[in-house]
Amino acid sequence: MLIVGDSLSAAYRLDTRQGWVALAEQQLRVEHPGFELINGSVSGETSAGGLARLPALLDKHGPDWVLIELGGNDGLRGFPLARLEANLSEMIELAQDAGADVALMQIRIPPNYGRRYTEGFEKLYPSISDSYDVPLLPFFIEEIALDSELMMDDGIHPNAEAQPLLADDMKDHILELLKH
Incomplete structure (x- = not known):
């Protein structure tokens, strides 16, 4: 499974071995010895x-699954929702054309971008998921973000203590995807 995400999956300001992707892979390999999670995430990444x-990631890794965890930086920069929708849709199509199953993660942004933009942003993910009939995973840091003890001083990124919790949660979601 290829994870294409932003700093939330790229282990921002941490050793990548401490990040949820590496930790989840360790857990998943216990039950599925040949399983590999490929972290194609980059801090600051936008959907574009x-x-x-x-x-290039699809060519290099030939994944069976692609999990798209992108859009937060688009939203934080106030990019047009139509552009975000077009980019996410094209990513799904590219991955499917390469023979991969796709899952999309719901992304949320702070409410200070205005009600219309924030609501439009949040509704975009279920709409894309429905249009392409791909699973929509819940925003994985939703609960963590409410606990300042689990967040870095920037209030945006989960800290090292949060990573095992994210890994446990994501492992369960990934196992559910693999069943299908």
Whole structure:
């Protein structure tokens, strides 16, 4: 499974071995010895950046699954929702054309971007998921983000203590995807 995400999956300001992707892979390999989680995440990544990098990642790794965890940086920069929708849709199509199953993660942004933009942003993910009939995973840091003890001083990124919790949660979601 290829994870194409941003700093939330790239282990921002941590050793990548401490990040949820590496920790989840260790857990998943216990039950599925040949399983590999490929972390194609980059801090600061937008949907346009992920789209630009995706063809090379697909060629290099040939994943069975692609999990797209992108859009937060688009939202934080106030990018047009139509552009985000087009980029995520094209990523799904590219991954499917390469023979991979795709899952999309719901992303949330702070409410200070205005009600219309924030609501439109949140509704975009279920709409894309429905349009392409791909699983939609819940925003994985939702509960963690409410606990300042589990967040870095920037209030945006989960800290090292949060990573095992994220790994446990994501492991369960990934196992559910693998059943299908």
